[in-house]
Amino acid sequence: MGLTSRSAAEIYTVRLQRGVAARWREWGELAIQGLLLFAAMVSVFTTLGIVAVLVVEAIPFFQQVSLVEFLTDPQWTPLFAQKHFGILPLVAGTFLTSAVALALAMPVGLLSAIYLSEYAPVRVRAILKPALEVLAGIPTVVYGYFALLFVTPLLKRVVPDLETFNALSAGLTMGVMIIPLISSLSEDALYAVPSSLREAAYALGATRLEVALRVVIPAALSGIVASFILAASRAVGETMIVAIAAGQRPILTLDPRRAIETMTAYIVQVSLGDTPHGTLEFRTIFAVGLVLFLLTLVFNLIALRIIERYREVYR
Amino acid sequence: MEEIVLETQNLTVYYNGRPAIEGISLRIPRRRITAIIGPSGCGKSTLLRCFNRMNDLIPSARVTGRVLFEGVDLYGPDVDVVEVRRRIGMVFQKPNPFPKSIYENVAFGPRIQGIRDRRKLDEIVERCLRAAALWDEVKDKLHQNALTLSGGQQQRLCIARALATEPEVLLMDEPASALDPIATMKIEDLMRELAREYTIVIVTHNMQQAARVSDYTAFMLAGEDRVGRLIEFGPTQQIFTRPRDRRTEDYITGRFG
Amino acid sequence: MERRQRREIAGKVFEAVALTATVFGLVVLAMLLFDVARRGLGVLSWSFFTRYPSRFPEQAGIRSALLGTVWVMALTALFSVPVGVAAAIYLEEYAPRNRLTRFIELNINNLAGVPSIIYGLLGLELFVRGLKLERSVLAGALTLSLLILPILIAASREALRAVPMSLREAAFALGATRWQVIRHQVLPLALPGILTGMILALSRAIGETAPLITIGALTFIAFDPKGPLDKFTVLPIQIFNWVSRPQAGFHARAAGAILVLLAVLLSMNGLAIYLRYRLQRRYQW
Structure with a gap:
């Protein structure tokens, strides 16, 4: 060429x-x-x-303070003359408020996720979904106000022997706060289920309820579980609601009507007081903080791992 | 005697360690239009993107063999990629003007080279828009958003934008595939016009287009192993009338692809 | 036949229950807003905004808290936005897919779930004591900056991802360097999205109470903060303080302050929605 x-x-x-x-x-x-x-x-x-x-x-x-005492002593009285450093009462308080919150938020959040993803007409969904997000955007101190000044007086009418500061109303209010977290993460998981799966079930004559309960939820289970774990992490770390409404009394109880103290509320209590920095008493908040951090870290890592895995499945 | 501007020697491109095109040796003559044709998935675009090192943007891509531009290996150790892309311009399949004014689209290349003098920029913008046969249509609305133009106008703007860095070569990746027949015709006329000054390499899956505009044609095909190879290269007329390879003949007569 | 009817009724009942669950949160939200309005509307007057806190509920105002919130938010935006956007640019535009990148992403995702009070402990040791910033506006802003960084990074990454790849290619093909591509083409287009994310992140920060209490922000400030090194309080802390008191007069003040806080949040979110709307319009080509 x-x-x-x-x-x-x-x-x-x-x-x-x-x-x-x-x-x-x-x-x-x-x-x-x-x-x-x-x-x-x-x-x-x-x-x-x-x-x-x-x-x-x-x-x-x-x-x-020995680790054994820290983990097993049933009393937490670092600010008193007779000092005990057993974190169990704080852990019990945290567990109690979180359990109440999750007992409310898990069913309500999951049901609303199912409604939004399987039932709601497009226009209803377009209104309800952002409206629910508003709940997540309200500052926690406002929820604290609501728990103490609205929920507690309301509950006192129906729950006998409810103390003014109690785990129940703090937990319930916290539950309302984390509904959108569960609802939106679960809905993502439900939404990710391929519609071919639903269609196959409908073709076999299943009703909408059966499709939701027997096909969609099982397929989205890992995502739903991840949302529950993240919600638990959120509840454990929540501070202002429990600091305002649950009390500052570190007792080892599982009675939600009583005043208790959570790990987070204890940190707030010490921060507001005049305990000098560098003392053993002040250092307690870092020991408590460490437990809190590790607890939420484990929750977060498990949830992140689950989410990462189910995203891969449906990619 | 044709002068050679671009030349590949045993060029192979890997994605994720797997070859996408293999053993390509090709010589592209100066101030001619060279068409690369072949069915989709044969690696035409991959080959084209080796000429201005756009494959560098894909982290998993690796290139072996040589790509010579004016005798210099584009993948050589001390080559300035920015300079390569300035000298070898590219026009893409879908018109992709920046969502800025017509003027700013053309001025972007010169600006990032440090040209700030307004008069000089004005001069460049006018010259390039004229060269892309767009000046008369847009001269009164240079500061309007480029996205208000029609698809064909947008593509000519992209050509003007590529000309503004004063390249020697224009790479065109199916430049008319997103356009209607009339806009396509305008682009093809423009390409013939530009071939007086520039070397053009065009990827197309439209054989009529290749036959209409190009001087030389390269036919590529991916085998069973999905690795693209160069089957045949020669003057367009010869490829379309007397192909030497059976597979080329099958393709241009429409038996597959 | 009877079985089919049962199944249909079960379906209807379930749908009703699910709808109730969805609306439940909204009903609670309505009750909350109603209660706050009922208690707080009465205290909203000019003097409520211009007065300092006081031992006497009738005389207590939010002046120092509001100013403190403005100071802390301005500095928080100043610190967190450049870092957050830069981190997002790195992860979207530069980061190779390697273990370091995965590690950074894991860190960001985990930090998003770390309780805010833990950030307070970090701020206390690092900024208040380590950098000797004392209980200042600056220490508070730095703490909140770290807190909202994960939100900012996630929002900015999303905005960057929305910029079409073809524009990057066009700029690269013209001989632009990676930074020139980002600076001149990608960032201007991602800006509305980044701004939206910034507003949403700041609206998270503006309601934060626990970390600021932990770093030792005061609850009683009877002067205007005038610089980054001044002591401060913020609206949520003022609310917390008033809620914690027994007198109903302070509860009303708390409700009034909540109304102000919610109004600020509402306008911030409105702005974010407006920006998102503008963004969607710009991308239609």
């Missing part, structure tokens, strides 16, 4: 090579990338910072 390469290629050769300007430009690009990476690493530093702070303050605490 008579094709030949051009002879004067050298003229161009020089210009394609990186010159001084190109090298400067590349250094600039690299510097920008480094800065951006640093910003992304802030989250890693934050995690490290949290762990470091909690551990550094918890170590001197555990040098004075």
Whole structure:
């Protein structure tokens, strides 16, 4: 065909090579990338910072209080003359309020997820879904106000012997707060179930209820479970509602009518007081914080793992 | 005697360690239109994107063999990718103007090269829009959003935008496949016009288009192993009238693809 | 036949129960708003906004709390937005798919679920004591910045992802460097989405109470914070303080302050919705 390469290629050769300007430009690009990476690493530093702070303050605490006492002593009285450092009452308080909250939020949240994904007409869904999100956007201190000044007086009419500060109304209010969390995460999971599965069930003569309960929910189960776990993590870490409405009395009880104290409320109590920094009493909040952090960390990691897995399945 | 601008030597591209095209050796002559044809999935676009190193943007892509531009290996150790892309422009399948004014679309290339002088930019914008046969249609609305143009106008704007960096080569990846017949005709006329000054490589699955506009044609095909290979390359007229390979003949006579 | 009827009735009953569950939260929300309005509307007057807190409910106002909230939010936005957007840009536009990237993403996802009070403990040790910022606006803003970073990053990433790949390719093909592509083409288009995310993240921060109590923000401030190193209180802390008192007069003040807080939140969300609407319009091409 008579094709030949051009002879004067050298003229161009020089210009394609990186010159001084190109090298400067590349250094600039690299510097920008480094800065951006640093910003992304802030989250890693934050995690490290949290762990470091909690551990550094918890170590001197555990040098004075044995881990066995911390985990088994049924009394928590670090601010009194007769000091006991058993975290069990705080854990029980946290468990109690969280259990009440989840007992409300899990069924209600799941039912509303089912309604929104399987029943609601498009227009109803377009209104209800963002309206539910509003619940999640209300500051927790407002829920605390509501629990103490509205829910508790209301419950006192029906629940005998309900104390003014109690785990029940704090837990119920917290439950309302986390309904949207469960509802929207569960709905994502239900929504991700392929419609071919539903159609197959309808073709076999199943009713809508049967399709929802026997086909869609089982298929979305892992996502629903993940939403429950995240909700539990949220309930365990919730602070203002319980600090306002559940009380500041660390007793070991499972009676939701009584005033109790959660781990988070205890941290608030000490922060508001005049306990000097650096004392054993003050360090208790880091020991409690460490337990709280580890607890929520485990919940979060399990939920994240589940979510990651079911996203892969339906990708 | 044709002068060679671009040349690939035993070029292979891997995605995730698996070859997508393999052993491509091709020479593209200066100021001619070279069409790359073949059924979808044969690696036409992958090959085209080797000429301006757009494959670099895909993290899993790896290239072996050589791509020579004016005799220099584009994948050589000290090559400036930015300079490569400036000298070898590209037009994409779907018109993709920036959602900015017509003027800013054309001025973007010169601007990032550091040209700030307004008069010079004005001059470049006018020259490139004229070269892309768009000036008369848009000269009164240069500062309107480019997305208000029709699809065909948008694609010509993308060509003008590519010309603004003063490239020697224009790569076109099915530039008319998203356009109606009249807009397509305008683009094809424009390509013939541009071939007086520029070397054009066009990927197309439209054989009539390849026959209409190109001087040379390369036919690619993926085998059972889904690896694209160059089957035949030659002057367009010869490929379409006297193909040497049976598979080329099957394809251009419409027996598959 | 009878069996079919039973199944149909069961279906209707279930649908009614599910609808009730969905509406339940909204009913509670309505009761909450009604109660707050009933108690708080009466205290809303000019003097409520201009007075400092007081031992006497009738004289107590939210001046210092409102100013503190404005100060803390402004600084929080100043710190968190650049870092959050930069992190999102890195993860969307640069990050290779390797273990470091996965580790960073895991960190961000986990941090989103860490209780806010834990951030307070971090802020107390790191900013209040470590950097010796004391119980200042600055320490509070830095703490809240870390708290909302995961939300900001997630929202910004979504906004960046919505920018069509074809625009990046067009810019790269013209010889733009990666940063030029981002700076000139991607960021301007992602901006409304990023702003929306920023507003939503700040509306989370504006209601936060626990971390600020933990870092030692005061509950009684009878002066205007005038700089980043001044002591401060914020609206939620003021609300908490008033709710915790026994007198009904303070409860009414708390309700009034809640009304102000909710009004601020409502307008922020309205702005976010408006921006999202504008964003959707711009992408139609």
